[in-house]
Amino acid sequence: MEQADKIKKSFIVKGMHCGSCVYTVEKALKGVRGVTEAVTNLTTGKAVVTAFMPINDQILKTAVKNVGYDLINIKDQVSNIKNEEEKKKELDQLKRKVIISLFLGSLIVWGSFPGLSSTAPIILQNFFVQMILATVVQFWSGLDFYKASIPAFKHRLANMDTLVAIGTTMAYGYSVFITFFPNIVQKFGIESFAYFDVSTIIIGLILLGRYLEAKAKVKTSSAIKKLIGLQAKTARIIKGNKEIDIPIEQVQVGDVVRVRPGEKIPVDGIVLSGQSTIDESMVTGESIPVEKYKGDTVIGATMNRTGTFTYKATKVGKDTMLSQIIKLVEEAQGSKAPIQRLADVISSYFVPVVIMLAIATFVGWYIFGPMPSFLHAMLNMVAVLIIACPCAMGLATPTAIMVGTGKGAEHGILVKDAQALELANKINTIIFDKTGTLTKGKPTVTDIALDQRSKIKDQNELLQLAASLEKGSEHSLAEAIVKEAENRKLILNEVKKFKAIAGHGVEGEIKDYKVLLGNRKLMEKEKVDVSQSKGTIEKLEKEGKTVMIMSVNGNLSGFIAVADTVKESAKEAITALRRMNIASYMVTGDNERTAQAIAKQVGITQDHVLAEVLSQDKEKKVEELKRKGQLISFVGDGINDAPALAASDVGIAMGSGTDVAMEAAGVTLINKDLRSVATAIMLSKKTMRTIKLNLFWAFAYNIVLIPIAMMGKINPIFASAAMALSSISVVTNSLLLKKQKI
Amino acid sequence: MGVAAYKNMNIDKLIVLIVGVAGIIFTYWFFLRRKEQAVSAEGEIDIVVDGGYNPETIQVPFGKPTQINFTRKDSSSCLEEVVLGDFKIRKYLPLNETVTVSLTPKKKGTFQFSCGMGMFHGKLIIS
Numbered sequence: 093m094e095q096a097d098k099i100k101k102s103f104i105v106k107g108m109h110c111g112s113c114v115y116t117v118e119k120a121l122k123g124v125r126g127v128t129e130a131v132t133n134l135t136t137g138k139a140v141v142t143a144f145m146p147i148n149d150q151i152l153k154t155a156v157k158n159v160g161y162d163l164i165n166i167k168d169q170v171s172n173i174k175n176e177e178e179k180k181k182e183l184d185q186l187k188r189k190v191i192i193s194l195f196l197g198s199l200i201v202w203g204s205f206p207g208l209s210s211t212a213p214i215i216l217q218n219f220f221v222q223m224i225l226a227t228v229v230q231f232w233s234g235l236d237f238y239k240a241s242i243p244a245f246k247h248r249l250a251n252m253d254t255l256v257a258i259g260t261t262m263a264y265g266y267s268v269f270i271t272f273f274p275n276i277v278q279k280f281g282i283e284s285f286a287y288f289d290v291s292t293i294i295i296g297l298i299l300l301g302r303y304l305e306a307k308a309k310v311k312t313s314s315a316i317k318k319l320i321g322l323q324a325k326t327a328r329i330i331k332g333n334k335e336i337d338i339p340i341e342q343v344q345v346g347d348v349v350r351v352r353p354g355e356k357i358p359v360d361g362i363v364l365s366g367q368s369t370i371d372e373s374m375v376t377g378e379s380i381p382v383e384k385y386k387g388d389t390v391i392g393a394t395m396n397r398t399g400t401f402t403y404k405a406t407k408v409g410k411d412t413m414l415s416q417i418i419k420l421v422e423e424a425q426g427s428k429a430p431i432q433r434l435a436d437v438i439s440s441y442f443v444p445v446v447i448m449l450a451i452a453t454f455v456g457w458y459i460f461g462p463m464p465s466f467l468h469a470m471l472n473m474v475a476v477l478i479i480a481c482p483c484a485m486g487l488a489t490p491t492a493i494m495v496g497t498g499k500g501a502e503h504g505i506l507v508k509d510a511q512a513l514e515l516a517n518k519i520n521t522i523i524f525d526k527t528g529t530l531t532k533g534k535p536t537v538t539d540i541a542l543d544q545r546s547k548i549k550d551q552n553e554l555l556q557l558a559a560s561l562e563k564g565s566e567h568s569l570a571e572a573i574v575k576e577a578e579n580r581k582l583i584l585n586e587v588k589k590f591k592a593i594a595g596h597g598v599e600g601e602i603k604d605y606k607v608l609l610g611n612r613k614l615m616e617k618e619k620v621d622v623s624q625s626k627g628t629i630e631k632l633e634k635e636g637k638t639v640m641i642m643s644v645n646g647n648l649s650g651f652i653a654v655a656d657t658v659k660e661s662a663k664e665a666i667t668a669l670r671r672m673n674i675a676s677y678m679v680t681g682d683n684e685r686t687a688q689a690i691a692k693q694v695g696i697t698q699d700h701v702l703a704e705v706l707s708q709d710k711e712k713k714v715e716e717l718k719r720k721g722q723l724i725s726f727v728g729d730g731i732n733d734a735p736a737l738a739a740s741d742v743g744i745a746m747g748s749g750t751d752v753a754m755e756a757a758g759v760t761l762i763n764k765d766l767r768s769v770a771t772a773i774m775l776s777k778k779t780m781r782t783i784k785l786n787l788f789w790a791f792a793y794n795i796v797l798i799p800i801a802m803m804g805k806i807n808p809i810f811a812s813a814a815m816a817l818s819s820i821s822v823v824t825n826s827l828l829l830k831k832q833k834i
Numbered sequence: 835m836g837v838a839a840y841k842n843m844n845i846d847k848l849i850v851l852i853v854g855v856a857g858i859i860f861t862y863w864f865f866l867r868r869k870e871q872a873v874s875a876e877g878e879i880d881i882v883v884d885g886g887y888n889p890e891t892i893q894v895p896f897g898k899p900t901q902i903n904f905t906r907k908d909s910s911s912c913l914e915e916v917v918l919g920d921f922k923i924r925k926y927l928p929l930n931e932t933v934t935v936s937l938t939p940k941k942k943g944t945f946q947f948s949c950g951m952g953m954f955h956g957k958l959i960i961s
Binding site for chain 2: 104106164165178182236239240241242243244245246247248249250251252253302306422423424425426427428432435436439440441443444447448451452454455458459469482483485486487490509510
């Protein structure tokens with residue numbers, strides 16, 4: 093029966109270089125039974141095959157191969173996380189092998205262990221029966237060891253499978269020999285005793301170790317899976333008068349999306365109408381829900397709480413913030429920490445060296461060991477081969493990096509690569525950019541004061557006059573005043589004869605009053621007496637505020653102080669760093685007085701203020717401190733911070749920053765929380781501690797236990813248990829990082 | 835004592851000693867004195883992952899976009915991931931499928947790539 097649904101599949105075609113190749117490939121594909129259409133693109137090198145029934149990829153591949161090209165499956169580009177089903181299948185098979193090998197192994201142990209064997213049925217004591225059971229384990233359960241080591245051997249390479257394969261084959265081979273020719277060994281004074289228990293239990297335990305290790309390893313990449321899982325599946329878009337649900341992949345830039353309470357926001361965009369509270373914690377790590385109004389940006393995969401709103405999609409697919417985060421985390425997990433280099437070098441020599449040591453062990457025990465020397469030599473050699481655990485060394489760093497970067501992402505801390513994560517742990521000096529980093533970057537009204545002689549009745553009236561006057565001005569201070577008036581819901585008046593006096597202020601007429609608003613220079617020019625309020629003005633200025641003076645009809649009325657306010661989290665952030673013995677500096681283009689005032693508020697000491705630094709010179713300040721031997725982290729945002737971010741040892745960009753800043757920075761804080769600077773360094777310290785402990789364990793294990801095994805103090809079965817435990821303990825230790833508080 | 839040991843040494847022990855030393859020398863020569871031949875990649879190269887990377891050392895031209903196609907034919911879990919640390923790439927390689935890694939080298943030099951556990955290694959020579 094024919095299926096009504098058509099199946100579409102894309103492939104990569106290799107070897108195409110001209111128009112005729114396209115034709116040939118298409119023809120070959122169309123020739124396959126069931127294919128209704130085949131479109132090949134020379135520029136992208138892709139072929140899209142449409143069929144009315146499922147076709148085995150191999151048939152298509154063969155068809156293309158026959159005409160001289162190669163057809164390749166396109167892998168999922170979004171993420172390289174292992175296919176869940178495939179993994180489950182692999183794990184299930186491994187589990188089956190573990191259970192069967194350990195079961196058969198214990199039967200053999202029962203039948204052969206001195207003291208225990210007398211209780212076993214006679215049949216289990218028979219070497220031939222034991223051999224049959226051991227053969228199943230050796231060549232079915234243990235097949236992977238051979239499958240991995242034989243091709244490697246062909247390329248003159250050896251790995252841990254090689255060690256297990258050699259070790260178990262020796263024990264198994266010797267036992268088979270004993271089974272068939274017991275008399276021969278007896279002639280040499282060796283008791284004819286088979287060691288099938290050794291080969292089977294070793295295989296069982298090592299496979300058990302691998303099974304547990306694989307299960308634990310899955311958890312190391314759980315953070316990224318969680319991020320991928322955040323993605324919404326569908327979006328409700330408005331087309332004309334209709335609202336339709338479409339799959340998220342089909343949403344395009346410019347589409348208008350409606351989001352209702354409790355729904356997930358599908359892609360990034362800008363609010364067009366409506367308002368709501370949005371929980372962005374899953375993406376940015378910011379725990380407090382954010383209010384969104386018209387014109388605000390919303391992030392895909394975050395959760396709408398209360399309101400209904402519509403927004404225009406601005407970023408879709410791989411451009412959304414979530415996709416960028418996933419990409420960044422994946423890249424970080426793929427990078428290598430410098431600390432790993434030594435482990436890499438050692439592991440490339442490790443296995444051959446262990447084989448040499450094992451041979452030496454055999455020779456040593458054969459020549460100098462007690463009788464029966466062959467038996468001691470063989471068992472001790474097997475123990476040396478089995479106890480060696482290069483896996484723990486290989487797993488020590490990457491598993492911790494995976495967990496560390498994933499944990500960071502969960503807290504809104506994106507680490508660019510393993511190198512940045514490693515370096516951040518040594519940072520002893522942090523330079524904060526002032527505007528936009530320590531402060532909110534937007535001036536706001538901080539004080540409104542009336543002069544004692546003023547005829548104005550209250551603060552609101554003063555602000556109303558000031559805001560009415562400033563409405564026409566574009567100065568950032570004016571913006572702060574107008575905004576404050578809006579916040580207080582004041583109605584602004586009409587202004588006549590408005591005039592802006594550059595470098596001084598503004599003037600105009602409101603309801604027959606002549607109103608002036610500006611600095612002291614303006615008041616002096618217009619002969620307004622401010623002498624009695626000098627103290628108040630200076631006090632405000634010392635606090636780093638810009639004071640605007642207002643006069644009405646030539647008489648002083650009051651002051652409005654405007655300042656760039658510090659972020660709530662700033663002081664706490666710097667205190668936390670001080671506790672970690674990290675010095676905080678502040679760099680700004682502001683004058684010394686304003687800079688000192690801000691520094692005082694956030695708790696940065698006087699001599700750590702770098703004032704009047706032009707933005708292009710920030711980089712030089714970083715270099716200067718670096719020359720003094722300090723390890724510097726520069727915290728900033730914005731394009732003009734990029735050189736300073738790049739010049740510092742680990743640049744930390746605040747999330748609102750541009751893509752350029754993110755490129756130059758080693759760490760990006762998408763939660764915009766200054767306290768995360770300390771958290772990021774803490775994360776680095778904890779991750780490095782885990783890596784060091786892992787590496788220490790992995791090295792110490794091998795350095796201590798290999799010689800002990802060479803001395804003949806370790807039973808091969810214990811060796812396999814120790815080796816399995818060793819790699820599991822490294823992965824488990826990395827997983828513990830997840831539970832640590834940062 | 836050395837002399838006594840020598841006198842006591844039977845013919846079988848002598849054979850084991852000779853074979854053992856030869857085995858150690860062979861192991862050293864076989865695994866550690868291996869010469870690698872660099873294969874140059876012109877825009878694209880196929881690497882078969884089967885008991886290691888074949889070819890193992892590849893030359894990639896500086897600044898040119900290059901595609902490396904990894905096809906894993908080895909079922910051992912050791913090789914299931916390939917890591918190009920300097921290029922921040924960690925890819926899972928499904929068995930018997932081809933995974934393409936695209937990169938444009940921006941630095942010259944020799945860069946290692948390896949399996950997830952760092953047991954198998956390959957080299958990218960950017961020139």
